[in-house]
Amino acid sequence: MPLYHTEDQAMLAETAAQFMGEEGAIGKQLRHWRDRGCKDGFGHDLWKQMAEMGFTGLLVPEADGGLGMGHVEAGIVLEEIGRNLTPSPFLTSSVMAASALAHASAEGKGRWLPGLIAGDSVFAVAIDEGAKHRPERIATRAEKSGNGFRLTGKKDFVVHGASADMIVVAARTAGADDDEDGVTLFAVPKDAAGLGHNSVRLVDSSMASHVTLDGVELDGDAVIGEVDGGRTVLNKVLDAGRVGAAAEGIGVARGSMDMTVDYLKQRKQFGKLIGEFQALQHRAAHLYSEVEIARAATIKAQQLLDAGSEQASLMASVAKAKVGKAAGLAVKEGVQMHGGIGMTDEYDIGLYMKRDRALAEFMGDVYYHADRVARLSGY
Amino acid sequence: MPLYHTEDQAMLAETAAQFMGEEGAIGKQLRHWRDRGCKDGFGHDLWKQMAEMGFTGLLVPEADGGLGMGHVEAGIVLEEIGRNLTPSPFLTSSVMAASALAHASAEGKGRWLPGLIAGDSVFAVAIDEGAKHRPERIATRAEKSGNGFRLTGKKDFVVHGASADMIVVAARTAGADDDEDGVTLFAVPKDAAGLGHNSVRLVDSSMASHVTLDGVELDGDAVIGEVDGGRTVLNKVLDAGRVGAAAEGIGVARGSMDMTVDYLKQRKQFGKLIGEFQALQHRAAHLYSEVEIARAATIKAQQLLDAGSEQASLMASVAKAKVGKAAGLAVKEGVQMHGGIGMTDEYDIGLYMKRDRALAEFMGDVYYHADRVARLSGY
């Protein structure tokens, strides 16, 4: 498959760009909700609009009422979300939870997918335990209890956790904390007894929860996938989340870069446009190169995921790590090249830096993923 | 102690600069011996002249016939050696072997020091086993044998090994390969039976040996320092070698940088001196900053060594690693900024790149030493 968008995909990109550029714009969404101290960190109206656009159920198979598209298409939407810093539960709900629910029972799908597709429900995913992403280790326990399970543990960095109607929770039904096997995924509804949230605002004005599971009782049909065999589904959710975060990161990088290149063409110092200064030209060109390369890796990872390739998981880490580097460079150069005004809250460039930081951390940072590339490559 | 040279040291620097700039110049030494395929890789006449200048015995205590100076002074000479790419056995003999011989018996000192001070003898140090510097692991065995020891093993990257009258060899008299204790240093004379050399020319035209010790029989008085307690002396030899290599590396970096900055002021392209191009200006200024910082760290390490500080060994690794970075940058920028002619053998800038590569590897590269900084700092 060629590594550029098909005509259909190019049309979707145009639609998504127009929609996010208008409805998802920074002034209309991010600043609006932030300045109101919104407890969700995003607007439910926009989420509903995204459903009307067909975005919410993009990855859901047609048989289940969705559009049956792939990660390339999800990435197209995410890149525009990134470019406009649009706060929404798209990544956690339509990409990650949807990837999990593909493995749910017919009953589970029937319970959750209509709300997702309609933009009526929000979903979160609870994997991390501790401040760093280390999904190889799952300590949260799910013990057999009657017909179902009883969950006990703590989860961190659960983005949109307190806003979610359901949280996909990775817990351990067997084995030791570091075991590959023995993991099971559960759909935990918001009203489950024993489910607690300490919801905190992050640097990018998004909301994330420290979730406590204090003996949460669930029926057996809350299980997604196989009991004890959840690692397979978890890995798919992780890959989807990583590649999705990479795609959003590319949007952040390109948005930041475009804004900066525009500024270089407008700002004068020493009697010249600062974009005439060769040192800045070379740095901007290097940045362009890094962002293009990161984008190619991201699209490749999307295609491999859609093709079900064995190489997909390796390339997911390559993409997440490379985007981490490139987008990090884009926002740093963006703020520096904007000079003093880049430090002010009034200008948007600083918002790109904040979002980049949170996205870089989400589902594993550049260090985690470069290390994973090495491990998967046998060294 | 202030981190700049005293008046005496400044005078020594001037003397050393003049001597190396004249007698040790690239055309007179490095190219001369290289183009002749010299089996030593350096000139004995120059070594003798260095003795007349008092350089050879600089670190040897006055009581033993030397000048009783310190690592700051040795570093001054080494920086000029580096700047002129002067091939000589100064680092292995006057710095490393001399640091070992300070712990030798009176008999050992009497046997070896006069030749060192007079420039009649050459010394080498055999520590590495394998292609990378890992002195924590010593596998070469020295077994008790009559009054003395019998050495068996292989040593690599023994610079000037085949030219040396005596080689300081680190061997294991007790314990397992990775043990801290159980190491002993030996003075192995060139004519010892069972001592073999596979002498190879390196990229910088210096000569180094793969040394084989095939049951080399030594008297007990060949031991330097304590039997089984050689690690203490070995660490001093290592620190001296690392800080010395850093000082020489600073000379390489500054020589390369100065040559490059000069070139920027002469070469025209697009109707301008290339030094007028802002991108090159900024890169040159960054390089200057890196080299200055590396030099400060190196002088600090020299002072700490001379003061017998506990921090000396940490700072030796900081200096070696930082110089590795800075000098590596200096030669890379040097070749790139020279453009095509930098790739020709006719110009000297490529010789700086070659010497830097060999020095960077000698006594541990930037990766080894940055890792050591982390280990010594408790992480």
Added chain:
Amino acid sequence: MADLEAFRAETRAWLEANCPPEMRQPVQDESDVYWGGRRATFKNDAQKAWFEACRDKGYTVPAWPKEYGGAGLSPAEAKVLREEMARISARPPLSSFGIWMLGPALLHFGTEGQKKHFLNQIARGEIRWCQGYSEPGSGSDLVSLQTFGEDKGDHWIVNGQKIWTSYADKADWIFCLVRTDKANKYQGITFMLYDMETPGVTTKPILLISGNSPFCETFFDDVKVPKSYGEDIPAQVGEVNRGWDVAKYLLGHEREMISGADGGARTSAIGAAMKRSAGELDPLLRAELAMFDVDALAYACMGEKFLDEIKVGKAHPAQPNMMKYAGTELNKRRHELFMAAGGSTALEWDSEETRGGARAREWLRTKANSIEGGTSEVMLGVVAKRILELPGA
């Protein structure tokens, strides 16, 4: 040397007697810093007592001459005092742009009358100063500033706008670069001092990405600045139209300060601290920390060398630019690593556990390091031109 040891003993005893225990702890937040000025209030009695003891002893500005409110300490004595204060973690009794910026300018360029008048005010914490340099159109290209003072005989009428005036909303007086000759770019700027309560002066805080707002925009609308404040107390520092010399001199000072070369404290590896706070480190994060620590420990040596050389006049005059460049870039990298090591916890913006997102806010704050006081790009240009003597602009 014996004298110095006597001075050390004396200082130790004085500190013991005069520095309250509450003042022997690291500053936690802005409210722990005493800035002085007309509207100053003390956070608590300890802060007041400590300030007043220092003021009376001349220890708010220990190295300034006694007649200007200092203690007249020699450099060696001042170093002993710093060491002894550091030993007990004593807080600075008074923080002030008057001490850091205007004072050095006056000591170098001021008339005797100006020194007596203004330096004593600064030393006693009576007047809080702010700095009026940058303008919206004049950032790196500071000399292109447009704020204009029209000569009206015995006074100027100043009109224009400044930006990045730190704490202008809290300051009493401003030292301000004002164009007084439009025909002459470099020699047409005057370094003026005037009261922020003068009619026509207004300020507006600038909210930063860190969520703080230490800076203001400051507007001058027909501000009447008298040319003299008394005998031998002209309103400008240095000559009229030669304020650029003063500004350049001060930028050097500022760069030294921002470079962290004087920090001294940052001489241990951060990797160890990160491991303690983060638990096991990812191997590649550990590698980055190690590479950083090599650079940071080497830079600490450079800072020591730089200060040693400055003392004896051996440092190249443009070396502060190099230090500022390297120091600020390093500090930005340090805080990137703090964020990485802190993981998702470090992202929190207003939680109690993170003291209101202290780490994230500090991280964002450091992004200004390489902009304020001369951008990294300007610093590199100065090094290229003045140290490496490369041709052209």
Added chain:
Amino acid sequence: MADLEAFRAETRAWLEANCPPEMRQPVQDESDVYWGGRRATFKNDAQKAWFEACRDKGYTVPAWPKEYGGAGLSPAEAKVLREEMARISARPPLSSFGIWMLGPALLHFGTEGQKKHFLNQIARGEIRWCQGYSEPGSGSDLVSLQTFGEDKGDHWIVNGQKIWTSYADKADWIFCLVRTDKANKYQGITFMLYDMETPGVTTKPILLISGNSPFCETFFDDVKVPKSYGEDIPAQVGEVNRGWDVAKYLLGHEREMISGADGGARTSAIGAAMKRSAGELDPLLRAELAMFDVDALAYACMGEKFLDEIKVGKAHPAQPNMMKYAGTELNKRRHELFMAAGGSTALEWDSEETRGGARAREWLRTKANSIEGGTSEVMLGVVAKRILELPGA
């Protein structure tokens, strides 16, 4: 698709029958490469047989039209041939600047007469070409070249000097940029073809830091170049004085080639190979290898994307400059890491164990990657100007 599969089967059979086993191993050194030309000799019978089989089949230039000596394969068929050759590690039957550089220029700019004459010579390996572009004073600023061809009616008299002419001492003919109008910088250069045996042409090899000397200085002393080599066979490609257009077109090709975007093979992590050859890796070297592998694997995706986009005309015309920049910088870094992983063994310059210092020599060779075919600095400038559309030079 069915056709393609038939073609694949046919190709496989043909290769089986015609590619000798000795030609199915990676090239070890220069002597394994067949460059053709008047003075060419074969290393062995296998090399000769393989070359002749390909020549007769049109497989030295499979995608060129049959009338010019190619096999007239479609892009899809050419890809199948490449894949099948790669499958059995078949060596290229003929290496030649005529194939890589002059051929594309002639196909784009040449007259029918030139194509028939020169392309067939190239395809059949009869003439070995070299490239005369750079001059001592004209490196990055190529257009400032001074070699001058004086118009003498039916011929030019060429005087001047070229540098970096690859294998000029072994080449039969040269394609050479010659100034033919001193008044016109860009439109005063002619892309000339002439015989290296013409009186007045001399060459002198340049010894490189890698110890090899593939390049020469080439001198022209009153060299008489006829304006025509027969009917419809002018001596210049494109119009007289419009050679810069041809040169620019070719530089694009060269950049694609050097960028390694077409390499395709470099898609696996080097860290694993380094660990196999070096034993345990230092943790920080492992970290650097991992960071490199992220960049290299991502770049391989970019290479794939770039080639896909070129095929359908979606790539920005200046994208080869970006690819050349990123690809060559990456390759230099790759070889730095090879050297680090190889430790002191990799330093050896002429030992047998290291095949004559192959690793070190290759490492040094890569330093030219970011200089030849347009420096990294020139590439960045082109990207800034043509893709980002930044103002000024």
